Amino acid sequence: MPILNAFYAQSGGVTSVINASACGVIETARKHPDRIGNVYAGRNGIIGALTEELIDTGAEPAEAIAALRSTPSGAFGSCRYKLKSLEKNRREYERLIEVFKAHGIGYFFYNGGGDSADTCFKVSQLSQSLGYPLQAIHVPKTIDNDLPLTDCCPGFGSVAKYVAVSTLEASFDVRSMAATSTKVFVLEVMGRHAGWIAAAGGLVADHGIPVVVLFPEIEFDKARFLARIDELVKQHGYCSVVVSEGCHYPDGTFLAEQGTRDAFGHAQLGGAAPVVAQMVKEALGHKFHWAVADYLQRAARHIASATDVKQAYELGQRAVELALEGRNAVMPTIERTSDAPYAYRIGSAPLDAVANVEKPMPRDFISEDGWGITDKCRRYLLPLIEGEDYPAYRNGLPVYATLRNVAVPRKLPAFELA
Amino acid sequence: MPILNAFYAQSGGVTSVINASACGVIETARKHPDRIGNVYAGRNGIIGALTEELIDTGAEPAEAIAALRSTPSGAFGSCRYKLKSLEKNRREYERLIEVFKAHGIGYFFYNGGGDSADTCFKVSQLSQSLGYPLQAIHVPKTIDNDLPLTDCCPGFGSVAKYVAVSTLEASFDVRSMAATSTKVFVLEVMGRHAGWIAAAGGLVADHGIPVVVLFPEIEFDKARFLARIDELVKQHGYCSVVVSEGCHYPDGTFLAEQGTRDAFGHAQLGGAAPVVAQMVKEALGHKFHWAVADYLQRAARHIASATDVKQAYELGQRAVELALEGRNAVMPTIERTSDAPYAYRIGSAPLDAVANVEKPMPRDFISEDGWGITDKCRRYLLPLIEGEDYPAYRNGLPVYATLRNVAVPRKLPAFELA
Numbered sequence: 001m002p003i004l005n006a007f008y009a010q011s012g013g014v015t016s017v018i019n020a021s022a023c024g025v026i027e028t029a030r031k032h033p034d035r036i037g038n039v040y041a042g043r044n045g046i047i048g049a050l051t052e053e054l055i056d057t058g059a060e061p062a063e064a065i066a067a068l069r070s071t072p073s074g075a076f077g078s079c080r081y082k083l084k085s086l087e088k089n090r091r092e093y094e095r096l097i098e099v100f101k102a103h104g105i106g107y108f109f110y111n112g113g114g115d116s117a118d119t120c121f122k123v124s125q126l127s128q129s130l131g132y133p134l135q136a137i138h139v140p141k142t143i144d145n146d147l148p149l150t151d152c153c154p155g156f157g158s159v160a161k162y163v164a165v166s167t168l169e170a171s172f173d174v175r176s177m178a179a180t181s182t183k184v185f186v187l188e189v190m191g192r193h194a195g196w197i198a199a200a201g202g203l204v205a206d207h208g209i210p211v212v213v214l215f216p217e218i219e220f221d222k223a224r225f226l227a228r229i230d231e232l233v234k235q236h237g238y239c240s241v242v243v244s245e246g247c248h249y250p251d252g253t254f255l256a257e258q259g260t261r262d263a264f265g266h267a268q269l270g271g272a273a274p275v276v277a278q279m280v281k282e283a284l285g286h287k288f289h290w291a292v293a294d295y296l297q298r299a300a301r302h303i304a305s306a307t308d309v310k311q312a313y314e315l316g317q318r319a320v321e322l323a324l325e326g327r328n329a330v331m332p333t334i335e336r337t338s339d340a341p342y343a344y345r346i347g348s349a350p351l352d353a354v355a356n357v358e359k360p361m362p363r364d365f366i367s368e369d370g371w372g373i374t375d376k377c378r379r380y381l382l383p384l385i386e387g388e389d390y391p392a393y394r395n396g397l398p399v400y401a402t403l404r405n406v407a408v409p410r411k412l413p414a415f416e417l418a
Numbered sequence: 419m420p421i422l423n424a425f426y427a428q429s430g431g432v433t434s435v436i437n438a439s440a441c442g443v444i445e446t447a448r449k450h451p452d453r454i455g456n457v458y459a460g461r462n463g464i465i466g467a468l469t470e471e472l473i474d475t476g477a478e479p480a481e482a483i484a485a486l487r488s489t490p491s492g493a494f495g496s497c498r499y500k501l502k503s504l505e506k507n508r509r510e511y512e513r514l515i516e517v518f519k520a521h522g523i524g525y526f527f528y529n530g531g532g533d534s535a536d537t538c539f540k541v542s543q544l545s546q547s548l549g550y551p552l553q554a555i556h557v558p559k560t561i562d563n564d565l566p567l568t569d570c571c572p573g574f575g576s577v578a579k580y581v582a583v584s585t586l587e588a589s590f591d592v593r594s595m596a597a598t599s600t601k602v603f604v605l606e607v608m609g610r611h612a613g614w615i616a617a618a619g620g621l622v623a624d625h626g627i628p629v630v631v632l633f634p635e636i637e638f639d640k641a642r643f644l645a646r647i648d649e650l651v652k653q654h655g656y657c658s659v660v661v662s663e664g665c666h667y668p669d670g671t672f673l674a675e676q677g678t679r680d681a682f683g684h685a686q687l688g689g690a691a692p693v694v695a696q697m698v699k700e701a702l703g704h705k706f707h708w709a710v711a712d713y714l715q716r717a718a719r720h721i722a723s724a725t726d727v728k729q730a731y732e733l734g735q736r737a738v739e740l741a742l743e744g745r746n747a748v749m750p751t752i753e754r755t756s757d758a759p760y761a762y763r764i765g766s767a768p769l770d771a772v773a774n775v776e777k778p779m780p781r782d783f784i785s786e787d788g789w790g791i792t793d794k795c796r797r798y799l800l801p802l803i804e805g806e807d808y809p810a811y812r813n814g815l816p817v818y819a820t821l822r823n824v825a826v827p828r829k830l831p832a833f834e835l836a
Contacts (some may be wrong), residue, residue: 014594016587044597073590079598162814169434172491172818176432180464180497185713187624208820230504271692273710292691294709295603299587302721385814395624396723396803397582400590402626 001035004106006323007049008057009042010141011112011119012080015155016072016301017312018111018141019401023068024137024316025109026057030065035324038102040408045079046110046119050092052099053120054408069313070391072301075403083119084418088127093126095415100127100134100412107135111316113153114143117331118355124329135408137319138331138351144297145196148357149331149349155298157384158306160200160397162300163189163242164385165311166293167201170208171240174289177236183286185230185240188273189293191216192246194361197297200381201242202373210239211372214276217361218370220255226283228371233286241280243272249330300397306387307342311339318346342383419453422524424741425467426475427460429530429537430498430558433573434490434719435730436529436559437819441486441694442734443527443557444475448483453742458521458826463497464528464537468510469833470517472826485819486732488809490719496501501537502836504544511544511835518545518552520829523740525553529734531560531571535749536773544762555737556749556769559714563614566775567767568751572685572733573716575726575802578618579601579720581607582803584711585619589627589658592707596656601696602647603658604708606691608715610664612779615715617797620791628657632694635666635779636788639674644701646789651704659698661690666775720816724805725760732810736764760801 008025010018022041024092027038040057042048055076057065068075083092100108108127110120119136124136127232140147167187173183191197195215201202201212210232214220222273232239248254255272273290280286331354335347365377373381391398426443427434440459449452459473460466466473473494475483486493501510518526526545528538535556542554542791558565563574585605592603609615613633620631628650632638650657667673673690691708698704729752736750750770753765791799808817 010594014591030442072587074594077597078594080595081598116816119637121800161814165720166714166718168815169490169719170713171607172489173432173713173717176428176492177495179465179495180499187714192618203815207818271689274689289713290710291712292708292710293714295588295591295707296584296709296711296714297607299591300584301587302583379765382813387557387814388804388808388811390808395800396579397621397625398623398806400586 003035003037005037005104005108006039006109007042007100007105008039009045009049009111010074010076010078011045011110011116012078013143013298014074014078015141015143015298016158016304017154017309019068019071019073019075020309020312021111021139021141021154021316022075023065025320026065026312028317028320032324036107037104037216038338040105041076043405044077045081047079047081047417049096049099050417052410052412053164056406059406060403061201064401064403069309070301071400072299075401075407080350082115083122086122089418090330092418093122094130096123097127098412101132103408106133107302109137109319110259111139111141114147114356117147117351120288121329121351121355124351135262135323135328137323137327138354139316139319140331144191144194146194146358147354151336151344152384154308154312156196157305158217158300158383159197161296161305161385162297162303163197163200164203165303166208167211167240168204168207170291171211172203174238174240177292181287182289182343183238184231184277184280184288186273186277186288186290187240187293190272190297191244193358195244196245196361197372198242199361199365199377202384203381205372205376209234212239212241213242213372214241214247214367215370216244216248217366219250219361220247222279224302226279229280230284241276243276245272247272268281287313301391304389305385306389307384309389314346316334322325322348339379339383342386421453421455423455423522424457424525424527425460425518425523426457426495426527427463427467428492428496429463429528429534430496431561431628431716431762432492432496433559433561433716434576434722434785435572435727437489437493438727438730439529439557439559439572439734440493440729441483443738444483444543446735446738450742452820454525455522457493458523461823462495463499464501465497465499466653467514467517468835470828470830472521473823474826478821482819482821487727488719489818490717493819494823495638500533501540503750504540507836510836511540512548514541515545515550516550517830519550521588521826526826527555527557529557530557532565532774532776533592535565536782537768539747542769544629553741553746555741555745556772557737558749559599561615562609562612564612564776565772566777567772569754569762570752570802572726572730574614575723576718577615577715577800578799579723579803580715580721581615581618582621583721584662585629585658585672586623586625586627588709589622589629592656592658599705601651601656601704602695602706604691604695605658605660606689606710607660607662609662613662613778615789616662617779617783617791617795618803620801621796623790627655630659631790632659632661632665632671633784634662635781635784637668638665638699639777644697647698648702659694661694663690665690702733719809722807723803724807725802727807732764740766757797
């Protein structure tokens with residue numbers, strides 16, 4: 001068997017555990033020096049492959065690579081750059097193959113969501129049609145949890161844990177204050193198309209917290225919502241609201257787009273949480289507080305789920321093993337075999353069945369009244385937020401790795417991005 | 419010595435460690451059954467004393483009281499209710515004494531910030547003039563860190579740790595995304611009058627993060643700010659901004675009040691972060707993300723500072739000891755004796771010197787250019803965020819205590835709040 005190099009890149013929005021997958025890929029590759037020469041990472045994702053900006057991960061000591069396991073974000077840079085279709089921009093795919101050929105790359109590991117799975121699939125096909133042998137393996141990653149054929153996606157469990165913990169803590173706070181002050185707390189979370197992340201906020205109901213979850217799957221009905229808040233505040237003295245950024249009216253208008261304009265007449269810059277909070281204030285007169293978690297939720301490695309970290313690593317590891325087993329155009333997956341005690345095995349799925357397919361949240365994960373989650377959803381979520389995997393700390397702050405990111409010398413002429 | 423009961427109440431905005439002070443008070447009181455009979459907590463702070471809604475903490479088992487040490491929020495309820503001056507509302511102070519007399523209360527522990535210290539002082543004075551012996555001890559608490567005569571205030575260190583950790587994590591995120599997407603991340607933090615909390619965000623500069631801190635102490639200059647952001651993004655490719663909710667223009671207008679109105683013409687509901695983010699977008703064209711931490715920061719017991727938790731407990735403990743030593747109208751304080759290695763002792767300060775005095779952040783804690791913190795500030799902050807004190811977890815979520823809060827039978831006629 002020839003010794004070939006591997007390419008690895010991070011794509012799309014980063015997470016608190018995508019580097020754990022990188023760690024799994026690189027550490028596993030290093031265990032097979034008879035098959036894999038070096039792992040070259042794309043600087044800023046696939047762009048690095050197109051522009052031949054490769055990072056020599058071989059220049060990093062084992063401790064630096066190991067530290068990736070507990071470092072949030074994308075250590076090599078990610079990108080929001082979707083390769084066009086083969087028909088529209090064959091030039092880019094051909095350039096990828098050229099770069100891979102120039103650097104002796106025979107393994108292509110792409111770490112991302114649905115769009116990336118599509119790219120990865122196309123790369124695998126093109127390598128065949130161009131007669132360049134390349135094994136393309138997709139490593140799943142997305143906080144949106146919307147990839148098909150895998151029980152869950154690395155990144156999601158940690159966001160879910162962050163949202164559940166934060167909702168619980170802030171709910172305790174508002175409960176303390178409600179007698180004379182704040183009665184309603186609103187937390188906005190990510191998830192434009194699906195309510196997976198918002199659903200995690202619904203877990204605090206098990207802790208006696210009156211909570212209303214606003215899902216993108218349930219069309220927003222202001223009158224019903226206000227009646228529900230009124231009911232909960234009358235009953236408990238306070239309540240919490242977890243609103244997905246994707247929550248919208250029946251006509252598709254997002255709550256965040258409602259009405260507010262700045263001094264220049266520009267639509268307000270977002271924030272479903274302040275809109276919901278103001279609504280409650282105007283209709284019911286309750287004092288409110290609101291928070292928008294934004295990047296904090298997906299970067300919160302300090303409260304990552306141990307299950308999520310472990311799976312992110314294992315899927316990176318398994319991606320390399322699949323490549324060494326001669327597989328191509330596949331993605332390692334999580335196959336759940338039991339909810340409690342939680343058990344799963346690592347499987348794999350063909351990329352053509354993964355690419356461009358979004359897994360919606362099942363309707364029976366949302367309670368009939370639309371304000372919370374069902375037992376089925378709870379059974380699904382609980383194992384994913386299980387366990388803590390704390391980073392090391394120094395001087396009060398987590399020790400997160402910043403790699404040297406040494407450039408691999410270029411061998412090809414420059415390339416202009418489309 | 420007669421056995422007297424103690425009263426304990428939580429006042430103002432709660433924190434992630436105010437219950438650790440409650441734990442210190444109650445556990446210490448329980449060690450002196452020869453002097454202290456029971457600790458009655460005010461339901462919803464001082465209001466519980468006025469309305470004779472007392473909670474029998476003696477009904478809680480030792481484990482429940484111990485669990486307070488790692489539970490955020492106010493276990494007995496807090497309140498935003500400022501007693502008026504003695505002259506204006508002597509009736510309320512007299513009622514307090516009546517309730518204390520009815521329940522054999524000889525010790526008054528009030529856990530709060532500057533306003534509460536004032537109330538505590540007045541109670542101590544009135545008990546003397548009314549001939550009812552009561553020892554009033556104030557237990558300091560405020561995330562604003564603005565009490566005088568103590569090196570720091572319980573609650574602050576944990577918020578500072580949360581803000582520093584969150585800023586570090588989100589900055590790693592934006593650094594990953596900057597090549598093709600978000601270049602500026604803005605985090606809004608609490609601190610209307612002083613920049614203590616925002617300053618904690620400045621700690622990430624030690625980790626190579628380009629960060630701009632917007633303090634309430636420094637009048638906001640839009641042109642200078644935009645020039646600074648432009649400079650940092652050109653140099654590093656991205657930057658983070660930590661903006662205090664108290665950041666304002668020279669005329670005193672808060673950034674959060676700038677210009678935005680909803681469909682009804684109401685001033686926008688707040689958020690300095692979106693205002694700053696929009697400013698950057700309009701002037702420099704950078705894609706941005708913003709977060710508002712709000713309650714999440716002060717409730718984040720999951721990432722509390724071990725130093726802060728320890729001090730919160732010790733100050734509660736010392737408050738009881740001071741009472742047993744016969745002291746009145748005092749507050750236990752933190753006296754720092756060394757920055758590194760960090761060392762402190764517990765002292766005490768007379769309440770008349772604490773009440774109504776705000777400790778500003780020294781100007782020499784802010785860098786000359788106004789965008790960050792000085793070494794002096796760093797030396798001050800680092801010990802306060804040192805150490806982690808993780809709560810226990812069950813099913814992926816922290817185990818936080820909800821007490822039974824059993825009511826003490828009433829002995830007096832009802833009382834109408836003013």
